[in-house]
Structure formats: C-alpha cells, structure tokens
Amino acid sequence: MVSSVTETQGPRRTLALTSLVHALHDGYTDMIYVLLPVWQAEFSLNYVALAVLRALYVGILAAFQIPSAHLAKRLNARTVLALGTILCATGYALVGFSGGLVGLCASLALAGAGGSTQHPLASAAVSRAYGVKARGPLGTYNFAGDLGKATLPPLLSLLLTVMHWRSTLWVAAGLGLLVAASILWLMPPVPAPPTELEIVAAPNLETPGRGGFKLLFVIGILDTAARMGFLLFLPFLLKTKGAPLTTVGLALSFVFIGGAFGKAVCGWLGVRLGLLATVLATEVGTAAAILALLVLPLGSSLILLPLLGVMLNGTSSVLYGTVPELVEPHKIERAFALFYTGILGSSALAPVLYGRVGDAVGLISAEVAPAITALAVVPLMLILSPRLKRPGVVC
Numbered sequence: 001m002v003s004s005v006t007e008t009q010g011p012r013r014t015l016a017l018t019s020l021v022h023a024l025h026d027g028y029t030d031m032i033y034v035l036l037p038v039w040q041a042e043f044s045l046n047y048v049a050l051a052v053l054r055a056l057y058v059g060i061l062a063a064f065q066i067p068s069a070h071l072a073k074r075l076n077a078r079t080v081l082a083l084g085t086i087l088c089a090t091g092y093a094l095v096g097f098s099g100g101l102v103g104l105c106a107s108l109a110l111a112g113a114g115g116s117t118q119h120p121l122a123s124a125a126v127s128r129a130y131g132v133k134a135r136g137p138l139g140t141y142n143f144a145g146d147l148g149k150a151t152l153p154p155l156l157s158l159l160l161t162v163m164h165w166r167s168t169l170w171v172a173a174g175l176g177l178l179v180a181a182s183i184l185w186l187m188p189p190v191p192a193p194p195t196e197l198e199i200v201a202a203p204n205l206e207t208p209g210r211g212g213f214k215l216l217f218v219i220g221i222l223d224t225a226a227r228m229g230f231l232l233f234l235p236f237l238l239k240t241k242g243a244p245l246t247t248v249g250l251a252l253s254f255v256f257i258g259g260a261f262g263k264a265v266c267g268w269l270g271v272r273l274g275l276l277a278t279v280l281a282t283e284v285g286t287a288a289a290i291l292a293l294l295v296l297p298l299g300s301s302l303i304l305l306p307l308l309g310v311m312l313n314g315t316s317s318v319l320y321g322t323v324p325e326l327v328e329p330h331k332i333e334r335a336f337a338l339f340y341t342g343i344l345g346s347s348a349l350a351p352v353l354y355g356r357v358g359d360a361v362g363l364i365s366a367e368v369a370p371a372i373t374a375l376a377v378v379p380l381m382l383i384l385s386p387r388l389k390r391p392g393v394v395c
Contacts, residue, residue, distance in 0.1 A: 019144035027152025060112030062344035069337035084117025089176025120337035135321035139267010146260035229370035258309020266314030
C-alpha cells in the first residue's frame with residue numbers, strides 16, 4: 001500500500017515541480033519584452049541593439065539544448081535542471097548590475113545558457129515519470145509555461161511602478177533561486193535511461209514508432225512557423241480593420257489566453273482522439289480561421305481569436321507528447337533537445353522570412369502564407385501516423 005502511494009506521488013511531484021520550473025523559465029524569457037523599453041531609456045540603445053539583446057538570449061537558449069542533454073548523462077537530470085535554473089537566475093541578477101550593452105549581452109547570454117536546461121530535461125523527466133501515460137501530463141507541463149508567460153511579465157511591470165528596474169530583477173532572481181532549491185530538495189531523481197548493455201539484452205525495448213522522429217521534427221518546425229507568421233501580421237491586419245492600439249493589445253491577449261487553454265485541451269484530446277485526429281483538426285482549423293480573419297469585420301474577428309489561439313498553440317502539446325513514442329528510451333533527453341532546438345530556431349527565423357514575404361506581396365497575401373504552412377502539416381501527419389500505431393492506441 002505504501003509503495004502504491006509512493007508510486008503515485010512521485011510522478012505527481014515531478015509534474016508539479018517541472019511545471020513550476022517551466023512557468024519560471026518561460027516567464028523569464030518573455031520578461032525581456034517588458035525590460036526592453038527600460039533598457040532603451042537607461043542605456044540609450046537603438047532598436048538594432050534591442051533586437052540583438054532579444055536574439056542573443058533566444059539564440060543561446062536554442063544552441064545549448066543539446067549540450068544540456070549531454071550533461072544530463074553525467075549528472076542526474078534533476079541536478080542539471082536545478083543548476084540551470086540557478087545559472088539563469090544568476091544571469092538576471094547580473095543584468096541588474098550591468099552598466100551598458102556589453103554587460104547586458106554577457107548577462108543575458110549566461111541566463112540563456114541556464115534556461116536551455118529546462119525544456120529538454122523537464123520534458124524528459126515528465127516522460128520518464130509517467131511512461132506510456134505521459135501525453136496528458138506533458139500537456140499540463142506545457143500549459144504551465146503559458147501561465148508563466150501570463151504571470152511573470154505583468155508582475156514585473158507592477159514591480160517597476162514601485163521600485164527600480166535593477167531591484168525588480170534581483171527579486172526575479174531570488175524567485176529563481178527558490179525554485180532551484182525546490183527542485184533539489186523536493187523533486188524525485190529522474191530515472192536513468194537504460195544502458196546500451198540493457199538495450200542489447202532486451203530487444204523488445206525498441207519503440208514501435210522509431211524512424212518517425214524526423215517527420216515530427218519537421219512538423220514541429222512548420223507548426224511553430226505558422227504560429228509566428230500569423231502573430232507577426234495580426235496587429236497590422238487588425239489595424240486595417242480600424243482597430244486602435246488598445247484593441248490590438250486586447251486581441252493579442254485573446255490569442256494568448258486561448259493558446260494557454262489550447263495546450264491543456266489539446267493535450268487531453270491527444271490522449272483520447274490520438275495524434276492524427278487532433279493535429280489534423282487543429283492545423284486545418286488554424287488555416288480556416290486565419291483565412292476567415294481576412295474577410296471578417298473587426299468585431300467578429302475578436303470573437304474568433306480565442307478559438308484560433310486554442311488551435312494555433314494547442315498543437316504543440318500533442319507534438320511534444322509524441323516525442324517519447326518515436327525514440328528509444330535511452331534517447332529521450334537528446335530527442336527533446338533536438339526537437340526544442342528546431343522549435344526555438346523556427347520561432348526566431350520564421351518572422352524574418354514571413355517579413356520578407358510581406359514586403360514582397362503585401363499584408364493580405366502574406367497572411368495567407370501561415371495558413372498554407374499550417375496545411376503543409378497535413379500530408380506529413382498522414383505519413384507519420386502509421387508509424388505510431390500500436391495496440392490499444394488510435395492514431
């Protein structure tokens with residue numbers, strides 16, 4: 001009886017703490033948007049310098065995903081996750097001591113390196129804790145990241161009204177240290193992956209879907225590109241419908257709120273309907289909703305945006321949850337690291353590519369491009385689906 005309770009509490013504790021660290025790190029990432037105007041005024045930075053700051057953080061975050069997975073082979077993933085959180089918090093604390101652009105860049109690079117541990121190792125920890133039942137918990141874990149995005153930046157904005165920006169960063173860094181301590185003291189150790197000797201001795205350990213990870217990787221890149229392209233053009237599209245700046249901000253909030261719930265809802269649907277049905281519904285729905293926005297008046301567009309946010313952002317939950325099904329158990333950390341590297345790279349490059357399309361063909365035609373990108377996922381999913389079939393699972 002005691003053993004049964006422990007087996008139940010261990011995965012739940014892992015999910016709770018990895019969700020907490022996901023919320024913290026995603027909040028740290030979007031916190032930069034709040035700080036950019038402050039840094040511009042403080043250090044007399046131009047827009048190019050501000051863009052470099054954001055790109056540097058995201059670039060380091062993406063580049064160190066795979067090294068973080070390699071490090072977890074030498075140290076337990078729990079330890080690396082805690083150390084990465086400490087490093088990220090330290091980076092932000094050092095930002096508070098920075099006196100210019102060079103100091104900002106160095107400190108943000110350090111924070112980005114620490115943040116790179118979160119996605120691959122926390123995802124793998126949830127996957128190992130829940131095994132074949134990990135799809136739903138991974139959806140919950142991803143939902144927590146959106147809660148962090150919706151909570152930490154507004155909290156920082158509130159603190160900026162009562163204290164100096166440097167002090168607000170030290171408060172945020174202190175929060176990170178508390179989360180790191182919670183990981184070290186409360187989170188169960190992440191089960192070690194099977195060794196090569198164990199894999200040879202147990203040939204049935206191979207995953208039925210092996211060979212489909214590359215397809216899933218491309219699907220994840222396309223899904224992210226569609227989302228980034230749509231968000232790039234949305235404010236300008238709404239302005240053509242007569243939306244003032246305050247309404248544009250409200251519309252973006254509708255999309256993000258819908259996206260947060262989409263991760264939880266689609267993770268749940270993925271468990272019950274399977275990957276194929278869920279992704280086809282969300283991608284086709286995304287394309288249809290984007291095209292509808294091109295012709296709908298402003299009021300109807302605002303009503304549609306939360307539903308579009310659900311479909312636009314929800315697909316990622318079922319894609320993340322599928323990673324463990326397509327790789328051998330000892331490769332889960334590396335697979336998540338590769339997958340998140342592609343996702344982060346797509347989020348950084350896609351707006352640039354779509355921007356060039358917009359300059360070439362105009363706003364309305366350019367907004368069609370994300371819809372086409374979403375539809376491009378459909379044939380790839382049809383190819384991937386047979387590689388996921390296993391007894392008792394409907395894909």
